Amino acid sequence: xxxxxxxxxxxxxxxxxxxxxxxxxxxxxxxxxxxxxxxxxxxxxxxxxxxxxxxxxxxxxxxxxxxxxxxxxxxxxxxxxxxxxxxxxxxxxxxxxxxxxxxxxxxxxxxxxxxxxxxxxxxxxxxxxxxxxxxxxxxxxxxxxxxxxxxxxxxxxxxxxxxxxxxxxxxxxxxxxxxxxxxxxxxxxxxxxxxxxxxxxxxxxxxxxxxxxxxxxxxxxxxxxxxxxxxxxxxxxxxxxxxxxxxxxxxxxxxxxxxxxxxxxxxxxxxxxxxxxxxxxxxxxxxxxxxxxxxxxxxxxxxxxxxxxxxxxxxxxxxxxxxxxxxxxxxxxxxxxxxxxxxxxxxxxxxxxxxxxxxxxxxxxxxxxxxxxxxxxxxxxxxxxxxxxxxxxxxxxx
Amino acid sequence: xxxxxxxxxxxxxxxxxxxxxxxxxxxxxxxxxxxxxxxxxxxxxxxxxxxxxxxxxxxxxxxxxxxxxxxxxxxxxxxxxxxxxxxxxxxxxxxxxxxxxxxxxxxxxxxxxxxxxxxxxxxxxxxxxxxxxxxxxxxxxxxxxxxxxxxxxxxxxxxxxxxxxxxxxxxxxxxxxxxxxx
Numbered sequence: 001x002x003x004x005x006x007x008x009x010x011x012x013x014x015x016x017x018x019x020x021x022x023x024x025x026x027x028x029x030x031x032x033x034x035x036x037x038x039x040x041x042x043x044x045x046x047x048x049x050x051x052x053x054x055x056x057x058x059x060x061x062x063x064x065x066x067x068x069x070x071x072x073x074x075x076x077x078x079x080x081x082x083x084x085x086x087x088x089x090x091x092x093x094x095x096x097x098x099x100x101x102x103x104x105x106x107x108x109x110x111x112x113x114x115x116x117x118x119x120x121x122x123x124x125x126x127x128x129x130x131x132x133x134x135x136x137x138x139x140x141x142x143x144x145x146x147x148x149x150x151x152x153x154x155x156x157x158x159x160x161x162x163x164x165x166x167x168x169x170x171x172x173x174x175x176x177x178x179x180x181x182x183x184x185x186x187x188x189x190x191x192x193x194x195x196x197x198x199x200x201x202x203x204x205x206x207x208x209x210x211x212x213x214x215x216x217x218x219x220x221x222x223x224x225x226x227x228x229x230x231x232x233x234x235x236x237x238x239x240x241x242x243x244x245x246x247x248x249x250x251x252x253x254x255x256x257x258x259x260x261x262x263x264x265x266x267x268x269x270x271x272x273x274x275x276x277x278x279x280x281x282x283x284x285x286x287x288x289x290x291x292x293x294x295x296x297x298x299x300x301x302x303x304x305x306x307x308x309x310x311x312x313x314x315x316x317x318x319x320x321x322x323x324x325x326x327x328x329x330x331x332x333x334x335x336x337x338x339x340x341x342x343x344x345x346x347x348x349x350x351x352x353x354x355x356x357x358x359x360x361x362x363x364x365x366x367x368x369x370x371x372x373x374x375x376x377x378x379x380x381x382x383x384x385x386x387x388x389x390x391x392x393x394x395x396x397x398x
Numbered sequence: 399x400x401x402x403x404x405x406x407x408x409x410x411x412x413x414x415x416x417x418x419x420x421x422x423x424x425x426x427x428x429x430x431x432x433x434x435x436x437x438x439x440x441x442x443x444x445x446x447x448x449x450x451x452x453x454x455x456x457x458x459x460x461x462x463x464x465x466x467x468x469x470x471x472x473x474x475x476x477x478x479x480x481x482x483x484x485x486x487x488x489x490x491x492x493x494x495x496x497x498x499x500x501x502x503x504x505x506x507x508x509x510x511x512x513x514x515x516x517x518x519x520x521x522x523x524x525x526x527x528x529x530x531x532x533x534x535x536x537x538x539x540x541x542x543x544x545x546x547x548x549x550x551x552x553x554x555x556x557x558x559x560x561x562x563x564x565x566x567x568x569x570x571x572x573x574x575x576x577x578x579x580x
Contacts (some may be wrong), residue, residue, distance in 0.1 A: 005431070084580070087518075088518065088521060100432055101437065101438065101441055102433075103433055103442070104440050108432055109432065109433040109438055110430045110431065110432055110433055111430060111431055111432075111437065112429065112430040113430070113435045116423065116429040116430040119427070119429045120427060121419065122428060123422065126457070148472070166426070167411055167426055167427065167429070167430065178444055180441075180444070184518070185518045185524065186515070186517040186518060186524070187518075188444060188513075188523070220493070221476075236441065237441050237442075239442065239444065241446075242445075244447075245444055245445075245446055245447070245513075246446075246447040246506065246507045246510055247444070247510060247513065248510050248513070248514040248518075250512055251504075251505060251506050251507060251568075252499060252501075252505050252510070254427065255568070258569075258580075261567055262567055262568075262569050263504075263564070263567045263568050264478045264568065264570075264571055264572075265568045265571070266568060266570055266571050267571040267573065268571065269571075269573065269575075271575075275528060288440075300575045339481070352572075352575065353575075354575025354576050355576050355577050356575050356576060357577065359579040363579045364579060366579075367579045367580050368580075372568060375573075389485065
């Protein structure tokens with residue numbers, strides 16, 4: 001309310017003074033003047049703001065909201081632009097009342113408050129989180145955000161789950177655990193215990209501050225490289241067990257037909273993938289030098305190389321990878337291209353440490369008996385028209 | 399002693415950014431507190447595929463479930479569950495051409511139905527159903543999919559024994575990285 005009042009007063013004074021002002025998200029107003037060196041600037045404040053010239057936004061639907069990949073210039077996704085996929089809204093959780101219960105096949109079932117979690121040795125690691133239902137196509141007018149904007153990257157800070165599991169003393173016969181959120185869907189997934197002991201985290205920090213409510217405030221599970229749904233947000237309970245629980249999300253959802261009347265279950269790992277984020281729809285480019293840019297990532301380790309084609313897939317050249325190349329993380333690639341002005345198609349494909357090469361749409365649909373919903377990571381091609389307009393080729397690789 | 403010192407120096411040289419925190423960490427930090435049986439019972443609502451966790455209170459009947467369904471579920475799942483607007487629940491098991499993924503043609507375990515309805519439904523009033531209502535609705539949805547008949551009583555003993563037609567289709571993930579596309 002206070003901010004609103006200030007906004008109105010500021011706007012009023014602006015209107016009266018007849019000076020061009022621009023409103024930012026937090027009510028701080030910047031004067032637009034012809035020569036900024038001839039006008040005193042706005043004093044420093046309590047919270048930074050995004051420039052009012054930057055109109056970068058997530059693209060929401062009823063159940064999700066997509067990261068504007070084409071508008072980002074680094075490897076970290078700003079926290080307020082991290083994608084969302086919620087199963088019944090974002091819950092409001094009081095951090096003072098937050099508790100994480102760990103029980104089941106353990107010697108000592110325990111409850112940890114947020115303060116308790118923060119006392120344990122902490123780790124900070126950069127990982128992508130990607131929804132496994134992250135592929136759209138079907139028309140030329142699609143942006144990277146619309147095609148695969150359900151992937152984002154943050155530096156996550158928290159406690160290793162293995163540290164907590166040592167506190168409760170997991171029994172020798174345990175093989176799985178259930179992770180449960182405190183959202184209105186009380187969402188659950190079963191996870192192999194080995195992943196929990198390997199690199200899973202209970203994260204309370206995101207990019208240097210508390211996790212945003214949309215990403216699981218005050219604490220979430222982070223399972224590096226695995227489908228985002230399993231990195232249960234707003235985590236309230238872990239039950240250690242000797243088998244999977246067959247929850248709705250791992251049976252009727254997040255499973256995919258692979259032909260021959262078979263449905264693939266427990267498909268956890270996100271395979272390697274890349275997408276060009278510049279130049280793409282809706283950009284228009286001019287002939288001459290263009291730096292093709294994009295991101296590549298793999299849930300199975302590091303990206304080893306990215307290849308770019310500027311002739312519709314006839315020839316492929318190595319792209320430069322931005323260091324540091326991190327495990328299970330978005331990796332920026334760049335390729336310098338001198339466009340002659342002839343219509344062509346540009347595309348990228350990623351390789352990871354296992355020797356996997358990002359497949360074409362046809363390779364995926366052949367291997368799985370047709371198009372299936374989840375874990376679709378095909379090569380994406382952009383058509384650069386003679387007038388410089390860039391559109392998606394929705395039929396590429398089919 | 400000299401050999402030990404040399405080895406240590408070599409380790410320090412190649413990994414000078416790490417200390418021996420991992421070796422100094424105690425067996426237990428003692429942060430947090432032990433959970434009581436009552437505290438666990440309140441939150442331990444999950445149902446296993448073998449029926450673990452099912453409440454003994456409640457005996458579900460399809461006819462009772464139909465009445466609750468009409469009142470609390472039909473606005474999202476349609477009059478008979480075959481359409482939406484949100485999430486179709488029902489298909490005829492003989493309709494193999496259907497592309498809708500429903501309880502009848504896609505769900506491998508009947509216990510999941512109880513677990514999910516109990517924890518997350520109705521969507522606008524989650525967690526508001528009694529165990530009797532959840533058993534009734536479970537019976538009605540299974541009956542609508544022609545998996546059980548209208549007279550069957552669905553409870554903690556019978557529900558885990560119901561064989562779901564889709565179960566035989568589920569196979570574990572066979573992707574493992576490497577050059578092969580799967």
